[in-house]
Amino acid sequence: MTTFPQPPPGLEAQALVQWAADTFREDLALACSAGVEDSVLVHLAAQTGHRVRVFMLDTGRLHPETHETFDRLRLSYPQLRFEVYSPEADEVEALVAGQGLFGFRDSLVARHTCCEVRKLAPLRRALAGSRAWLTGLRREQSPTRADLLATEPDGGSPERLKVAPLLDWDLARTWAFVSKHHIPTHPLHQAGFPSIGCAPCTRAIEPGEDLRAGRWWWERPEHKECGLHNRPGKA
Numbered sequence: 001m002t003t004f005p006q007p008p009p010g011l012e013a014q015a016l017v018q019w020a021a022d023t024f025r026e027d028l029a030l031a032c033s034a035g036v037e038d039s040v041l042v043h044l045a046a047q048t049g050h051r052v053r054v055f056m057l058d059t060g061r062l063h064p065e066t067h068e069t070f071d072r073l074r075l076s077y078p079q080l081r082f083e084v085y086s087p088e089a090d091e092v093e094a095l096v097a098g099q100g101l102f103g104f105r106d107s108l109v110a111r112h113t114c115c116e117v118r119k120l121a122p123l124r125r126a127l128a129g130s131r132a133w134l135t136g137l138r139r140e141q142s143p144t145r146a147d148l149l150a151t152e153p154d155g156g157s158p159e160r161l162k163v164a165p166l167l168d169w170d171l172a173r174t175w176a177f178v179s180k181h182h183i184p185t186h187p188l189h190q191a192g193f194p195s196i197g198c199a200p201c202t203r204a205i206e207p208g209e210d211l212r213a214g215r216w217w218w219e220r221p222e223h224k225e226c227g228l229h230n231r232p233g234k235a
């Protein structure tokens with residue numbers, strides 16, 4: 001089993017990002033889907049003095065606002081490296097030939113197949129060679145994230161460390177931070193989308209609904225992950 005460097009206990013978000021950047025340097029990446037948590041992480045990464053690599057997975061089904069937000073972040077933080085990874089064209093063509101453009105709604109297996117082609121395969125390419133990555137996961141986002149740790153081996157590769165500096169932040173604190181620092185944020189957050197993924201798999205939520213209720217709303221809450229954040233030994 002891989003033994004990872006571990007941060008001192010109790011580090012605040014900025015200190016944890018700094019520790020990750022100092023420890024892993026060019027082997028650190030930041031996954032950015034342009035949600036508000038990722039806006040915070042990009043800002044924190046920009047304060048480290050390292051040219052952290054920020055990547056987006058462009059599934060081919062994203063809202064145009066997601067592209068625009070990612071590019072606003074790129075322009076706002078030129079001290080970082082921004083990259084976009086896309087699925088392989090032949091794999092997308094085979095997927096669509098097999099299940100159509102909306103087959104992911106037919107079953108959990110079909111949905112996971114789409115996420116595998118459009119997200120997970122590009123993620124593996126984006127993280128190839130990285131020893132650690134930063135994610136904007138927060139515990140309050142969903143039942144599948146309630147027992148996460150700030151540093152964990154990556155479910156996709158036990159050789160890689162996943163670092164979640166915002167784990168204990170609530171939504172109010174997250175928004176207060178981006179407001180204070182004038183950080184670009186995704187406009188769909190203001191239209192009732194607390195969590196934003198692919199356009200056909202994301203809807204606005206009603207007041208009082210769970211934060212992740214708008215993601216894959218036809219599925220049970222414990223199924224609402226795309227595989228990016230699978231964990232060893234967890235469903």
Ligand code: SF4
Pocket residue numbers: 059061104111112114115116118119197198200201226
């Ligand atoms: S979120 Fe929906 S459209 Fe996007 S990759 Fe997964 S199943 Fe496909």
